[in-house]
Amino acid sequence: MKVKTVGPANAKMFFVGEAPGKDEDLTGLPFVGYAGKTLNWLLGQAGISRAESLIGNVARERPANNKISTFFEDKQCTIPTPQLIAWMMELKAELEENQPNVIVALGSTALWALTGEKGLGKLRGYVLPCRLVPGMKVLPTYHPQAINYEWKNFFPCILDLKKAKYHSKFRELKYSTPQVVDNAPISGFIDYLKNIYEHKNDGKPISVDIETIQPGSHISTMGIAISPMFAMSTCLLKGKYPCLNENEEVEFNYWLSKVLTELPLILQNAAYDISVLNLNNHIWCKNVVMDTLIAAHVCWPELPRDLGFLGSICLDVEPWKHLSGTNNSLYNGLDCCNTYGIAEFMYKEVERLSLQENFKHEMSQIPVASMLQLQGLEVHNETQEQMIKDYKKIVADTKKLLTEIIGKDVNFASPKQLQKLLYVDLGFPVQHKRRKSKDDPLKLTTDAGALKKLASILPDNPIFKLILKHKKALKMNSFLDMKLSPDNRVHTSYNITGSSEDALGRKSFGRWSSSGSIILPFGSGNLQNIPPDARKIYRAKPGWKIIQADYIQAEAVVVGYLSGDQRLIKLFEDSFGLRSAERKAKYDIHVITAQNMFSVKEVTKEQRQIGKTIRHAANYSAGPQVLSLQLNCTTSRAKQLMDLYYQINPQLKLWHQSIQEELRKDKTLVTPMGRRHRFLERWGDELFRSSYAFKPQSTVGDLLNSSLVYLYNEYGETIDILLQLHDAIYVTCQEEMVGNTIGILRDSMLRPVLVNHRVMVIDIDFKVGDSWGEQDEVDWQDYSNSFTRQEVIDMKGVYNAEHGRSSSEH
DNA sequence: GATTTTACGTA
DNA sequence: CGTACGTAAAATCT
Numbered sequence: 098m099k100v101k102t103v104g105p106a107n108a109k110m111f112f113v114g115e116a117p118g119k120d121e122d123l124t125g126l127p128f129v130g131y132a133g134k135t136l137n138w139l140l141g142q143a144g145i146s147r148a149e150s151l152i153g154n155v156a157r158e159r160p161a162n163n164k165i166s167t168f169f170e171d172k173q174c175t176i177p178t179p180q181l182i183a184w185m186m187e188l189k190a191e192l193e194e195n196q197p198n199v200i201v202a203l204g205s206t207a208l209w210a211l212t213g214e215k216g217l218g219k220l221r222g223y224v225l226p227c228r229l230v231p232g233m234k235v236l237p238t239y240h241p242q243a244i245n246y247e248w249k250n251f252f253p254c255i256l257d258l259k260k261a262k263y264h265s266k267f268r269e270l271k272y273s274t275p276q277v278v279d280n281a282p283i284s285g286f287i288d289y290l291k292n293i294y295e296h297k298n299d300g301k302p303i304s305v306d307i308e309t310i311q312p313g314s315h316i317s318t319m320g321i322a323i324s325p326m327f328a329m330s331t332c333l334l335k336g337k338y339p340c341l342n343e344n345e346e347v348e349f350n351y352w353l354s355k356v357l358t359e360l361p362l363i364l365q366n367a368a369y370d371i372s373v374l375n376l377n378n379h380i381w382c383k384n385v386v387m388d389t390l391i392a393a394h395v396c397w398p399e400l401p402r403d404l405g406f407l408g409s410i411c412l413d414v415e416p417w418k419h420l421s422g423t424n425n426s427l428y429n430g431l432d433c434c435n436t437y438g439i440a441e442f443m444y445k446e447v448e449r450l451s452l453q454e455n456f457k458h459e460m461s462q463i464p465v466a467s468m469l470q471l472q473g474l475e476v477h478n479e480t481q482e483q484m485i486k487d488y489k490k491i492v493a494d495t496k497k498l499l500t501e502i503i504g505k506d507v508n509f510a511s512p513k514q515l516q517k518l519l520y521v522d523l524g525f526p527v528q529h530k531r532r533k534s535k536d537d538p539l540k541l542t543t544d545a546g547a548l549k550k551l552a553s554i555l556p557d558n559p560i561f562k563l564i565l566k567h568k569k570a571l572k573m574n575s576f577l578d579m580k581l582s583p584d585n586r587v588h589t590s591y592n593i594t595g596s597s598e599d600a601l602g603r604k605s606f607g608r609w610s611s612s613g614s615i616i617l618p619f620g621s622g623n624l625q626n627i628p629p630d631a632r633k634i635y636r637a638k639p640g641w642k643i644i645q646a647d648y649i650q651a652e653a654v655v656v657g658y659l660s661g662d663q664r665l666i667k668l669f670e671d672s673f674g675l676r677s678a679e680r681k682a683k684y685d686i687h688v689i690t691a692q693n694m695f696s697v698k699e700v701t702k703e704q705r706q707i708g709k710t711i712r713h714a715a716n717y718s719a720g721p722q723v724l725s726l727q728l729n730c731t732t733s734r735a736k737q738l739m740d741l742y743y744q745i746n747p748q749l750k751l752w753h754q755s756i757q758e759e760l761r762k763d764k765t766l767v768t769p770m771g772r773r774h775r776f777l778e779r780w781g782d783e784l785f786r787s788s789y790a791f792k793p794q795s796t797v798g799d800l801l802n803s804s805l806v807y808l809y810n811e812y813g814e815t816i817d818i819l820l821q822l823h824d825a826i827y828v829t830c831q832e833e834m835v836g837n838t839i840g841i842l843r844d845s846m847l848r849p850v851l852v853n854h855r856v857m858v859i860d861i862d863f864k865v866g867d868s869w870g871e872q873d874e875v876d877w878q879d880y881s882n883s884f885t886r887q888e889v890i891d892m893k894g895v896y897n898a899e900h901g902r903s904s905s906e907h
Numbered sequence: 908g909a910t911t912t913t914a915c916g917t918a
Numbered sequence: 919c920g921t922a923c924g925t926a927a928a929a930t931c932t
Contacts, residue, residue: 595922606920610921626922718919788920
């Protein structure tokens with residue numbers, strides 16, 4: 098049935114979808130099925146009345162197989178069939194008749210039909226001129242059905258709809274259009290710098306953006322905006338060749354340094370730009386007041402935070418990202434202006450959400466993250482070469498043996514080839530991947546777990562263990578055999594805001610991530626996943642030591658306080674400040690767990706291991722099946738053990754329940770350090786498990802980063818910081834300075850925090866050695882003054898996120 | 908040939 | 919059980 102457009106004549110908003118579906122086809126009305134329900138919900142969230150809006154589609158009849166491409170001549174969906182052209186004319190007539198103030202394009206087909214544009218992902222949220230009816234404006238966003246499929250898009254969509262609601266109040270398409278002087282001659286840019294410096298930009302910050310070429314991140318284009326409305330951009334490199342002569346370069350750097358050193362700066366991803374400016378221009382940007390990436394992370398941890406996205410949310414400007422290929426300097430200048438505009442928006446947003454403390458906390462991490470990236474980590478050549486040789490031999494030997502046994506050449510790094518070999522050619526029992534839900538389809542796997550299982554089923558066949566050994570050695574080699582910098586270093590980029598995105602949106606629990614540095618592209622990239630054995634290639638200089646300071650049982654301590662487990666809290670408080678031998682003898686948490694579970698005084702090694710595994714599993718709400726794999730026992734035995742554990746630790750289940758209760762309102766949790774996270778998963782076990790992990794992990798991460806910043810700010814001149822590893826800090830120092838350094842680390846890392854109405858102080862352990870991989874535990878008491886827990890609390894004060902928040906709300 | 912997705916391994 | 923990232927191979931797109 099043909100579907101008509103519905104809604105009151107002359108409505109301010111006109112929603113245009115793609116094509117009718119099954120329910121629309123049956124009723125002749127648009128958006129009445131599943132997608133219609135989603136639309137209603139989205140409109141409700143955005144405060145828009147469906148009854149007051151016009152709603153229709155581009156195509157007026159249901160396409161065969163629900164495929165919109167049937168209405169196009171070409172695969173790319175750019176040449177409409179005569180039928181579709183006729184429908185578009187109908188839409189045009191409806192728009193002209195009703196004269197809405199804003200047309201909301203739902204999905205890429207509507208976007209194309211109304212504006213002629215492709216690429217919804219880049220254009221959503223931006224107000225565009227309508228091509229179908231010139232003079233009208235279009236705001237594209239996701240199709241409701243796309244939100245059903247891609248849950249992460251729901252929040253951006255609501256923001257788009259709110260923006261559309263604002264635009265429905267007036268008819269004109271009025272951009273705030275910045276003035277950009279692009280490709281400025283260098284003399285003009287230097288005058289601009291002088292001028293900014295002289296007037297200090299009237300006390301306001303400037304925003305800076307650089308474009309770089311790889312490798313080496315040399316600056317090709319640089320721009321500075323003095324407000325959201327004016328920027329100048331200049332070209333410094335054309336290809337490989339500098340645009341400046343030597344004299345110009347000296348003068349340019351002189352004034353640039355003055356401006357960047359003395360004025361307050363706005364940047365998007367400051368850690369990158371200031372590192373490049375430091376490395377290549379020897380300029381140290383001291384006063385970064387706003388990193389829009391960090392502000393966006395603090396305010397909206399679930400959302401994308403690239404400039405194009407932030408522009409669509411915060412600004413009313415023309416899309417500009419498409420200029421990057423055609424006019425780099427104009428693009429760069431617009432980046433500057435729009436970063437400035439986004440910054441002004443984000444200042445208010447940080448304040449509106451009372452997240453000033455969190456913002457300051459993350460901003461303070463920029464200098465140390467930049468320093469660590471530029472400094473890198475030195476590799477001991479001889480050790481590296483020897484280890485590469487050893488592991489390469491294992492790879493070759495296992496491969497040779499396997500080829501002899503199997504009788505043909507197989508690439509064991511290819512899951513597909515391995516599947517064929519094991520399950521087809523050799524006919525071994527197939528192993529399936531663990532499923533998230535029973536409804537998910539079974540999938541084959543040849544992972545380590547499957548190979549171990551096969552090895553236990555068929556103990557006489559040596560190939561499983563050989564394959565495992567082969568793959569392990571291959572993997573190890575990737576951590577050893579890598580390109581080093583000219584001075585034998587590896588570099589990593591520490592990312593304060595994390596960076597990964599999954600089907601549900603961004604996750605960010607406040608821990609740093611580590612990835613390959615594009616400024617200094619040496620090493621295996623991530624330094625937070627180096628296996629212990631490969632750590633041996635990072636050695637201290639002769640006469641120096643590497644010290645590791647890590648929080649003891651950090652996450653378990655936080656869980657103890659959060660769940661109000663009095664016995665556990667007492668254990669942690671009683672054992673605070675003890676030498677490790679005494680702590681392990683009397684206050685071993687896993688031994689005590691086992692003692693209680695099995696009602697025994699003397700605990701065997703196995704019983705301690707069970708206690709350890711089960712605590713970890715229970716803290717994160719693992720099921721008996723996973724536990725049975727870890728403990729190598731039957732599922733029923735694992736179930737029995739879990740029940741026993743929960744019987745002895747009833748607080749844990751209560752705590753999990755309280756987390757669920759806390760989620761009920763708006764799926765938002767707040768950590769003891771004041772960090773917020775909104776969970777986007779649908780209500781259910783997956784959401785719960787993810788949220789149980791949030792508070793402990795995030796608290797430990799924030800605690801460690803506070804310590805790291807303190808250490809760098811207070812002792813950066815004297816302490817050589819090497820690495821950040823989530824709950825540990827590594828430094829290097831001369832042998833005779835070990836004691837002193839341990840004292841400083843203890844001073845920096847002991848940080849009392851109010852958790853669940855009690856003061857939590859996580860204790861610290863030290864290890865010292867000649868390399869990152871070979872370290873021995875030491876007692877700090879041998880080197881440093883001893884303070885009781887109470888003395889530490891009195892000296893340091895207690896961090897109270899709740900207090901900070903409530904006092905800033907008024 | 909380029910880009911995206913999947914599988915895997917480590918903290 | 920969770921979070922994180924990187925790498926290689928496969929799969930898909932152009």
